[in-house]
Amino acid sequence: FCPGCQALQPPAPRPDLFRLMDCDRSFRVDPGQLQRRFRSLQRAVHPDRFGKRPPKEQHYSEQHSSLINKAYQTLLNPLSRGLYLLELKGVEPAKETDCDADSGFLMEVMEINEKLAESKNKDLEEVETSIKVKQEELTREVTAAFERDDLQEAKKLLGKMKYFANLEDKLKAKKIPT
Secondary structure, X not given: OOOOOOOOOOOOOOOOHHXXXXXXXXXXXXXXXXXXXXXXXXXXXXXXXXXXXXXXXXHHHHHHHHHHHHHHHHHHOHHXXXXXXXXXXXXXXXXXXXXXXXXXXXXXXXXXXXXXXXXOHHHHHHHHHHHHHHHHHHHHHHHHHHHOOOHHHHHHHHHHHHHHHHHHXXXXXXHOOX
């Protein structure tokens, strides 16, 4: 907002999502604090509050609201938060082929894929549990890698998290009744 006239200003071209959400630039975030900041920002700039303002301010309001949603979703999800942190540090994200050297990991992913393909809806709980456990384990490992400032290890682990995020998506799609 303009300090003089209180008119809403356009968002910065490439804002730091951590700064926007009032978080430390760290892989560890407090989801409760993140949600409170999200709600506070949305209350201030939500388009519903700008219906009677000039069209330019209405447009800025939509841009801010969209940016705040993006920041919240990015920082709330461990995978997107980690990838964003790597981006801020100038590290390219892992390619699909970067995990290919770890044959044990690829076998694990293939086995879960097979179980997903074979399972009926009522048998999916076991698969869902194994995916969730693996995601939690990878999140702990990524946290430790970022805290050691081992960006290459974090990159490798985030590549593995992508595989499990894909498995999660397949699981959700399979659970939706057709």
